[in-house]
Amino acid sequence: MAKKNKTAARIKMVVFMFSITFVFVVLLSFVHLYTKSRVTRNEKLFLKRSVLYTADMQIPNSDEDLDIFFSENVTETAGINSIPEYRFKNSSIVIYTIDGAGLWGVIRAHVGFDSKTGKMTGIDFIKQSETPGLGARIAEDWFREQFRGKKGPFTYVPEGENDTESQFDAITGATVTTKAIKDIVNKVTAINNAEWKRVNNE
Amino acid sequence: MNNKINKITLANLGRDNPVFVQILGICSTLAVTNVLKNTVVMSIGLVFVTALSNVTVSILRKQIPTRIRMMVTTMIIASYVILVDIVLKAYLPDVSRQLGPYVGLIITNCIIMGRAEAFALNNKPFISFVDGMSSGIGYTYVLLIIAFFRELMGSGTVWGFTVLGSWWVKWSIMVMAPGAFFMLAVFIWIVKGVIIKDPEEVK
Amino acid sequence: MSEGIGVFGIFFAAIFTSNILLTLYLGTCSFLAVSRQVKTAVGLGFAVIFVMTATSALNWLIYNFLLKPFDLDYLKYIVFIIVIAAFVQIVEMVIERVSETLYTALGIFLPLITVNCAILGVSLFMIIRNYTFSQSVSFGLGSGVGWMIAIIAMAGIREKLANARIPKGLEGAGITLIIAGIMAMAFMGFTGMMGLS
Numbered sequence: 001m002a003k004k005n006k007t008a009a010r011i012k013m014v015v016f017m018f019s020i021t022f023v024f025v026v027l028l029s030f031v032h033l034y035t036k037s038r039v040t041r042n043e044k045l046f047l048k049r050s051v052l053y054t055a056d057m058q059i060p061n062s063d064e065d066l067d068i069f070f071s072e073n074v075t076e077t078a079g080i081n082s083i084p085e086y087r088f089k090n091s092s093i094v095i096y097t098i099d100g101a102g103l104w105g106v107i108r109a110h111v112g113f114d115s116k117t118g119k120m121t122g123i124d125f126i127k128q129s130e131t132p133g134l135g136a137r138i139a140e141d142w143f144r145e146q147f148r149g150k151k152g153p154f155t156y157v158p159e160g161e162n163d164t165e166s167q168f169d170a171i172t173g174a175t176v177t178t179k180a181i182k183d184i185v186n187k188v189t190a191i192n193n194a195e196w197k198r199v200n201n202e
Numbered sequence: 203m204n205n206k207i208n209k210i211t212l213a214n215l216g217r218d219n220p221v222f223v224q225i226l227g228i229c230s231t232l233a234v235t236n237v238l239k240n241t242v243v244m245s246i247g248l249v250f251v252t253a254l255s256n257v258t259v260s261i262l263r264k265q266i267p268t269r270i271r272m273m274v275t276t277m278i279i280a281s282y283v284i285l286v287d288i289v290l291k292a293y294l295p296d297v298s299r300q301l302g303p304y305v306g307l308i309i310t311n312c313i314i315m316g317r318a319e320a321f322a323l324n325n326k327p328f329i330s331f332v333d334g335m336s337s338g339i340g341y342t343y344v345l346l347i348i349a350f351f352r353e354l355m356g357s358g359t360v361w362g363f364t365v366l367g368s369w370w371v372k373w374s375i376m377v378m379a380p381g382a383f384f385m386l387a388v389f390i391w392i393v394k395g396v397i398i399k400d401p402e403e404v405k
Numbered sequence: 406m407s408e409g410i411g412v413f414g415i416f417f418a419a420i421f422t423s424n425i426l427l428t429l430y431l432g433t434c435s436f437l438a439v440s441r442q443v444k445t446a447v448g449l450g451f452a453v454i455f456v457m458t459a460t461s462a463l464n465w466l467i468y469n470f471l472l473k474p475f476d477l478d479y480l481k482y483i484v485f486i487i488v489i490a491a492f493v494q495i496v497e498m499v500i501e502r503v504s505e506t507l508y509t510a511l512g513i514f515l516p517l518i519t520v521n522c523a524i525l526g527v528s529l530f531m532i533i534r535n536y537t538f539s540q541s542v543s544f545g546l547g548s549g550v551g552w553m554i555a556i557i558a559m560a561g562i563r564e565k566l567a568n569a570r571i572p573k574g575l576e577g578a579g580i581t582l583i584i585a586g587i588m589a590m591a592f593m594g595f596t597g598m599m600g601l602s
Contacts, residue, residue, distance in 0.1 A: 013267045020262075020274060021487065024281040025480065031285060032479050035292035042295040105533045129533060134236075134377055140362075173374040225437055225578045229522045232430040272519050273490035280483040288479065306529045309482055310522030312434040379428045380593070383586030387579045395574030 054112035054122040092116040100184035103176040105129045111188040135177030152189030214336035221344040227313035232382035241349040249338030256334030259322040275318045412543045419547030421595035426555045432523030446560035450553030452514040461545030464528040485528045
């Protein structure tokens, strides 16, 4: 008798767990599907804003203007080593999307160059999971803005001490992240130089 | 009823505070408190999840088989956290990007689990809601205090704005792991030593 | 990002340089609660190593062969936590049947493990960092060992402290957190040795 009860209890347990999981998963899937288009649109807008920020261009205020500006002026192609590139109409600016290895995971950045002068127009991080307060400070304005108008290959110096064209401020306490950023910008610099050579030869 | 609500709220904010008396939810207390902004975002998510999961567990409390109650509770908590995440992604994408890495931390926050186990399993839904809310708030203000000092001393800023000038030598250790442990220890020391005079009375 | 780091590199990094407890604070709750005696700390430590390694392998398989192909990425938290909870439950049942001694040694710790944030943390990190299967397993094993080293060391220190005079407000949690802070600083020293994260 006792054994029978035990089996019954066990079955009830499994059924209960199964049904409650089922209810929640269905609920979540519903919300997920309902918001999916919004989420994808948000992500696209985020990427577009980031591209314009990197190119040091005016970002249109409304989402509609942003879409219009993009469809009229910007082309997205796969460039050398199939690294995604954004190019602008009537402009020599190129934006590369590039990955690097950070402390906790992948750092993905948009890096912009004026391919005529080889100078950077800007950098923006679209994906990073660095330590908040330390490595994550790469997303702060002072860090991103310091790259505008600079020319690689880069080296880093202690915070607040950069004064030549090829130096940038490191982040105190986040050496691994700083190194990762150095690798990223130098990698893109090399790609951009190759690209520049190719264009000149044509 | 009103009386009970007041009592629970007060207890969760002071004498039974989840962080410095029950020592719960330490993991996330330490992980997010080096910058004030992240702390606020995470806390709001936490208050929401604690309150709702408490209600849900309380509604189901008579049906949940005892042996698997932990499994059920974690499942409920995880569902709400994902819900928060999805909703934020769709309607407040900027906040969601901030919260991103902490979503997982909310799930594993022992406060939510602890309240569900200790309170919601034995109480009615509404009162469980109150309990969840107030524990969440009790947790939040402790976090805010710690985060304030860690950011101030570690980066010389508050909410990202520079407060201490360049004369301040930043204590990077405060932003890193050991600083979190020390700060929380000092906080507990002050609270236990000064505010709660007699620790025996609390129990 | 994962190709550059070897399996052994990950294993040692998880134990020392990025100890899951002392640099990521994961699993602090049970760390504070169970570190009073070395004996119990060892028991819990072994249980954590076992569950962490097994669930990181299981979750990796489930994530890469079930969730990813069917675009169910958003469900990963829920799935991971269920896998962990179910695994712990099954292990508990099996141990109870198989060996009485093992059950008294390990069994009592198993329910505690479900709520140990470190277990879920390991599963989440291996996804975020894009580890391969073998990397994930060594990461799970390494994190478990690292966690155990930290908790045993802490328990050893606390046993000695039992007879020491401690300021009143610092008794219990306060002093434990300070020790954890000092330990975290000591472990930071390993970073320079390894140059790997």
